[in-house]
Amino acid sequence: MTAAIFASEAGADVTLIERNDRLGKKLLITGKGRCNVTNNSDINTHIENTPTNPRFMYTALNNFTPQDVMEFFESLGVPLKTERGDRVFPVSDKAGDICGALKRRINRLGVNVITARAEKVISSDDGFTVTANGKELHCNAVILATGGVSYPLTGSTGDGYKFAKSLGHTIIEAKPSLVPVECEEKWIKEAMGLSLRNVSLTVKDGDKEVFFEQGEMLLTHFGVSGPLVLSASSHMKGLGSKKFGMFIDLKPALDFDTLDKRLQSDFSKNINRDFINSLGELLPAKLIPIIVRLSGIDGRCKCNSITREERHKLVSLLKALPLTAKKFRPIDEAIITSGGVNVKEISPKTMESKIVPGLYFAGEIIDVDAYTGGFNLQIAFSTARLAAESAACEW
């Protein structure tokens, strides 16, 4: 959509082919329906948050910066706000406003929108032939912006990889990124549906810490999900062929001693009650029987009989509830596809194929991916604008 807008603004006669009967299906579900449209930070921060092929992004990001993206949407009539972590959202908290603004601009520019699945892209000496719905379209340039293979119900089923491959490109194997994680522990099923807010998550590869952040996570029937886990997943390279330790600090605002004092106070308030009935103010109800079991303290023993040693063990558990990550969920549940068209075969200055002149790439189809925070949509917008402005020159 962004590519169609900028190519049209640059004077090209543009046809946008979309297989869904409406535009921007994935965009509508971004940021839990609020669309974290970019990250209001400098280009270096964007580069640092792009673990796969960051240097490929320099020209595209400089050509259409995060602040340019914000100006662009505000100029289209969508006021934006910057939240924690410099994440930018529409003031309305509605992804539909971002999508609607792009659609309106597309209509106003008179872009020809065809709702059909592109089936073939063939290059010849006098341009390209794209087949969609049995009909052939001839053009001077093609921009492939078909996304990756995550959330295929939104339309991204990897068709673009097939087109690129048939035109001579190599595809780096698609792998899930920003993806929920399956855990070994059986108890996790009992806590299914529990959302943990204001916790911190540490991930370790053996003894080496590979991730630490505070935020929100979700316990599910298979393991863990939610913002903290999706971010952590990008740092768990090789999960599946090896395991990672995950440790949830349920009370990150309290250090060991403060939490110990808090427990002493809770126990003295509940001096003659059973241990299992004394944790109601500290923990969500679903977690209490699990924590009691993992603590090794008999839930039916009276609070006044708990020893200092047992209490310290409990504090350690609350500060580092252990989980064992065994594998990622399948790629269709991933927020982002890592992999795609090899960046070595694309000019970073124009997004043009180095193999087929006149062929361009934009967005998630390219082997570039970033962490959560609005960085992935920025990649899509920046590469789209650069591809569009370069492709329009073919016109």
Ligand SMILES: Cc1cc2nc3c(=O)[nH]c(=O)nc-3n(C[C@H](O)[C@H](O)[C@H](O)COP(=O)(O)OP(=O)(O)OC[C@H]3O[C@@H](n4cnc5c(N)ncnc54)[C@H](O)[C@@H]3O)c2cc1C
């Ligand atoms: C649940 C979820 C939440 C997300 N939240 C955020 C967020 O808040 N912030 C952020 O920065 N990123 C977010 N992302 C990532 C972001 O959505 C993607 O990086 C971005 O949409 C990629 O844009 P794209 O245009 O390259 O691909 P897509 O958005 O996948 O668009 C590709 C389009 O091509 C169409 N298409 C594919 N094949 C064909 C064909 N053969 N013929 C015709 N049309 C075809 C598809 O139907 C689709 O509409 C989220 C992703 C998911 C799944």
